[in-house]
Amino acid sequence: MDTPLDYSNIKKLKVELTRFMMAYKFALEEVNTKINILQQEFQYMHDYNPIEHVKSRVKSPESIMKKVQKKDLPFDLATIREHIHDIAGIRINCSFVSDIYRIADMLEQQKDITVIQKKDYIKNPKPNGYKSLHLIIQIPIFMSDRVENVFTEIQIRTIAMDFWASLEHKIYYKYNKVIPEPLQKELKDAALSANELDEKMERIHKEVNKIKAADTLDQHRDDDQVVFPPEILSIIAETKDH
Numbered sequence: 001m002d003t004p005l006d007y008s009n010i011k012k013l014k015v016e017l018t019r020f021m022m023a024y025k026f027a028l029e030e031v032n033t034k035i036n037i038l039q040q041e042f043q044y045m046h047d048y049n050p051i052e053h054v055k056s057r058v059k060s061p062e063s064i065m066k067k068v069q070k071k072d073l074p075f076d077l078a079t080i081r082e083h084i085h086d087i088a089g090i091r092i093n094c095s096f097v098s099d100i101y102r103i104a105d106m107l108e109q110q111k112d113i114t115v116i117q118k119k120d121y122i123k124n125p126k127p128n129g130y131k132s133l134h135l136i137i138q139i140p141i142f143m144s145d146r147v148e149n150v151f152t153e154i155q156i157r158t159i160a161m162d163f164w165a166s167l168e169h170k171i172y173y174k175y176n177k178v179i180p181e182p183l184q185k186e187l188k189d190a191a192l193s194a195n196e197l198d199e200k201m202e203r204i205h206k207e208v209n210k211i212k213a214a215d216t217l218d219q220h221r222d223d224d225q226v227v228f229p230p231e232i233l234s235i236i237a238e239t240k241d242h
């Protein structure tokens, strides 16, 4: 005979799991708000937006389970909370490499953000060609009865780096994590081309900025010149003649 289900325990587990997942959703909302503020303020102050777009997701329960198994962790919420740091994940796509570091610095300086880990795969790309800046941060979430410091992974990369990573990710899973050698080489070449494009675009961007700055200076010079109305000028000329 089947043992009767303990509904009160199931209900408790459901509440616990929902609260567990909610914390990550709130963490994403907090970080997204921060990014949104930086984006808007930067646009206003510098007339330029360093962020192309932002994507965020809470890892699915299936992917969390896979990671628990991969890391050989016991399946309890406290352990998962402590050891899996990318349940809340945000990806920021920037226009230029310099913007990546600028955004990372602006986030790192915020008092309520604690940077736990920083991996710079831009300065030190992975052997396959992968480039991106990864931050693992903790951010406090204020709930009705407690404050939780929630781990969040932030990946910051250019559009070219993102394009490459998405394709590589697809190929990686298509070949069941063993990419054939010739394709690996092609991907490495593509990563180098993406890098060249990033460098070229940044150079052009800097040149355009220089021209813009020079134009603004000229504009200011013109604005600084006091322009007298012709009537005043003729009075001045008359006074000089006498």
Ligand code: 0O2
Binding pocket: 085, 086, 119, 126, 128, 130, 134, 164, 165, 166, 168, 169
């Ligand atoms: P998914 O499917 O994107 O979630 P961790 O396993 O996170 O504790 P790890 O792998 O050392 O530790 O962290 P790392 O190197 O910072 O990588 C974290 C994430 O960066 C990965 O998550 C990928 O999203 C991305 N990433 C890292 N290396 C590569 C790469 O070579 N190619 C691509 N396309 N993405 C990469 P997951 O959980 O591994 O995968």
